[in-house]
Amino acid sequence: MKTLSIDFLLKETPSAIALVDTKLNFINYSTQWQINFTSSKINLIGEQLFNIISERPILFDKAIQSGLDGKENSNDGQKFILPSGKVQWLKWKISPWKNDENTLSGLMIFLEDITVDKKEIELLHKMESVSRVGGWEVDLQKNTLYWTQTTKDIHEVDEDFIPDLSQGLNFYKEGIHREKITRLVGSAIEEGKPFDTELIIQTAKGNEIWVRAKGEIETMNDNVIRIIGTFQDIDQRKKLELAHKEISQRLKIATQTTQIGIWEYDLKKNNLVWDDEMYKIFGINKNEISGIFEAWESTLHPDDKERALIATNDAINGVKDFDEEFRIKLQDGSIRHIKGLSKTIENLNGEAVKMTGANWDITELRSTELRLERSRDSFTETFDNATIGMALVALNGAWIKANNSLCKSLGYTEKEILKLTFQELTHPNDLYTDLELLNEVVEGKRESYQLEKRFFHKKGQLVHVILTVTVVRAINGGISHFIAQAVDITARIETEKKLNSLLEVTKSQNESLMNFAHIVSHNLRSHSTNMTMLSKFLTVEEDENERKNINGMITNAAESLAETIAHLNDVVQVKTGTLENLKRISVLNTLRQIQKSIEGLLDEQNAILKIDVPKSHFVSAVPAYLESIFLNILTNALKYSAKDRTPVIEIKSKVKKENILITFSDNGQGIDLKRHGDKIFGMYKTFHQHKDAKGIGLFITKNQIEAMSGNIRIESIVNQGTTIFIELKQS
Structure with a gap:
């Protein structure tokens, strides 16, 4: 009878219980076991445990083995992922049972599938985590404060953190936020008032976030024994709200400052609303009109009215948003230019329910654009012409x-x-x-x-x-x-160049005149004095032979005077009319021509003439001057050659910027430039004891070169030779 009672109680127990022997074969089991762990109503007596529960966690097998080893094993609930991927929460207690001889006879297994309950709890926790909504509870009887994990996460504290009421309140930002939550909790405790507020807390990590704290009370015998509530992270939403509020405030200030009017039209209620700026823009007193739209229509300029009304109807009917410029006429008769924009707002069904828009006065902009356009036209006219x-x-x-x-x-x-x-x-x-x-x-x-x-x-x-x-x-x-402005002064520069050239010629001629004056005062006076003296001698001399001798001397003096006058005439000719007679002349051809004319002199002295001048070198010169210059330099090189060596004359030319540089080098007697350098080109200046030296050649040569806008210089060493450098304009 006792055994039957035990079997009945085991069978009808609401828990899943099974008795197995040491081979894990079923001896007995509860109905709830069969419901929870088998898919059919077969008799499990004698069936092997692992054949019935084929998919199970490894930890369960270890617990069974522990029981067979005579040790009790329990698990208060754990989540397992089975080999098939199925998620299952199991709770068990495995106890070994012995016979009267104290020998292990089998195992009593309490096994409970708590997956459904645990999934609900897990889902609730996930919802808390995702929505950042935590829970809290103040037990006034035990004087304890409980926080859920999400509440702890929001406060950024560790999982094992256990707060008290004072600590919880101190997380709120010092000042109005902490004072407010303290007041609300106090009212809940003392007066039983629930609360729902939004405040700032300062987390354990020092971060400030907005939270929503909501509290409900539980009472017993009219005394508050517990406050239960929720704790939500609303930082992102609150900051967006505050930012929106700030932007709205700024927009309000901006529209007032920039005089932008805002309007809204409810298509369903046929209701049009203007802000204060709209009334200012259109010069309308809102207390003196019966309808806003009619008042707006009455201000439209006659020439723009039809177009503005058509655009308005198109916007209302959803054809296109309003985007127009139009003119209005105010009560004082002034004309203003207005820019208007609108946007149609639709509900979730795509149906237009509202229009919102803005108007602003662009009269000054249009006036500025008109002035700018006129200025641009004026600049273009000035620029082009x-x-x-x-x-x-x-x-x-x-x-x-x-x-x-x-x-x-x-x-x-x-x-x-x-x-x-x-x-x-x-x-x-x-x-x-x-x-x-x-x-x-x-x-x-x-x-x-x-x-x-x-x-x-x-x-x-x-x-x-x-x-x-x-x-x-x-x-x-x-x-x-x-902007670049360029005044062409080329003609002025060329005129200045010609003027400077004339000034140079004038200066040179003045210098020549001074030289001529010196020559006249010296040379002609000498000739005049000599001839006067000879004339007196002739007058008093009676000896016929002596008179003939004096007449010969007078003749020589006259010829010398004629030669001096001829030299002066040559110099004057060089200084006048040169620039008008410049021609393009080949340097090489001119040298070849001079070479032919002095072949006798070259042969007589066995002189060597080396010419290294390109055919392409042409100069601007007076042909007679260039021949005279080359002839004078070459004959001087032969005339003043060294007696102990064969004369060698080298002529070269090269381009130097805009000029042709021509060099004449010889190995003759040379000139002592330390003694004679300052008078090397003077008239009647001689530097060697030569019977034909008259001191006029280099003077004439320098004047000829300078008359053609060229220049000449000399380098010389006594008993080594002389080099003459001539620069003439390249042609």
Whole structure:
């Protein structure tokens, strides 16, 4: 009877219980076991435990083995992921049972599948974590405070943190936030008032976040025994709300400051609302009108009214949003330009329910644009028709626009010049200065600069200009581009060059005149005195032979006077009319011609003449002068050759900038330049004891060269030789 009672109780117990022998075969089991762990109602007596529970956690097998070893094993609930991937929460207690002989007879197994309950709890925890909503409880009887894990996470404390009520309140930010929560909790305890508030806490890590704290009370015998509530992280939402509030406030200030009117039209209720700025813009007193739309319509300018009304209807009917400029006429008769925009707002079903928009006065903008357009037209007219060259230049030096005067000065069409930069057209010697000044403008050290510079004409010649560059700044203060003004002064420069040349000629002639005066005062006086004395001798002399002798002396004196006058005439001829007679002459051909004319002299002295002059070297010269210069230099080299060596004369030429440099080198007697250097080109200056030396050759040569805008210099060493350097304009 006792056994039957035990079997019945085991069978009907609401828990899943099984008895197995040492081979783990079922001896008995509860109905709840069969419901929970088998898929059919088969009889389990004699069946092997692991055959019935084929999918189980390894930890359960170890617990069974522990029981067979005579040890009790329990698990209060644990989550397992089975080999099939199934998630199962199990709770068990395994106890060994013995017979009367105290020998192990089998195991009593209490096994409970708590998956459903645990999943609900797990899901609740996940919901708390995702939504950042935690729970809390104040037990006033035990004077304890409990926080859920999410509440701890929000406070950024460890999992094992156990708060008390004082600590919990101190997490709230010191000041109004802590004072408010303390007051609310106090009212809940003393008066039983629930609360729902939004405050700032300072977490354990020092972060400030917004939270929503909500508390409900539980009472017993009219006494509050417990406060239960929720604790939600609303930091992101609250900060967005505050930011939105701040932006809204700023927008309100901005619309008032910029005089932007805001309106809203409820399509369902047919209700139009204006803010105060709208009334100001349209000059309407809201207390004196019966309808806003009618009042707005009455202000429309007659020429714009139809267009504005059509655009309004299109916006209401959803054709397109309102985006128009129109004019209104105020009560004082003034005309204002208005810009209007609107946006249609739809509900979740895509149905238009509301329109919102803005209007603002753009009269000043339109007036400014009109003045700007007139200014632009005026500038364009001035730019295009200016008599001086003008251009707009980019920061990189590219031409943006060039007027007709500049194009004409440089020989380019505007299309051609826009493909170039000002650097490409600037003379290299002027570019550095130009760029230095431009950099000072870019660096803000100056707003403009002016300089005289040279451009290259399309055909290659130089164009002299006075350039003025002014910076044009963008709205943000940065440099937009430059305005360049170029006054063409090429004609003035050429005139100055000619004037300077004439001044040089005049100066040279004045110097020559001074020299002539010296010659006349010295040489002619000597001739005159000599002839006067001889005339007196002739008058008193009676001896016929002596008279003949005196007559011969007078004849010689007259011939000497004639020679002096001839030399003076040669010098005068050199200084007058030279520049008008310049021609393009081959240096080599002229030298070959002179070589033929002195062949006898070269042969007589066995002299060696070496000519190293390219055929391409041409100079601007008077042909007779160039022949005279070359002839005089070559004959002097032969005349003053050294007696102990064969005369060697070398002639070379090379290009030197815009000139041709011609050098004559010999190995003759040389000149002592320390003694005679300052008078080497003087008239009647001789430096050697030669019977034919008259001191007129180098004087004439220098004057001829300078008359052709050239120059001459000499290097010489006594008993080694002389080198003469002549520079003439290249042709």
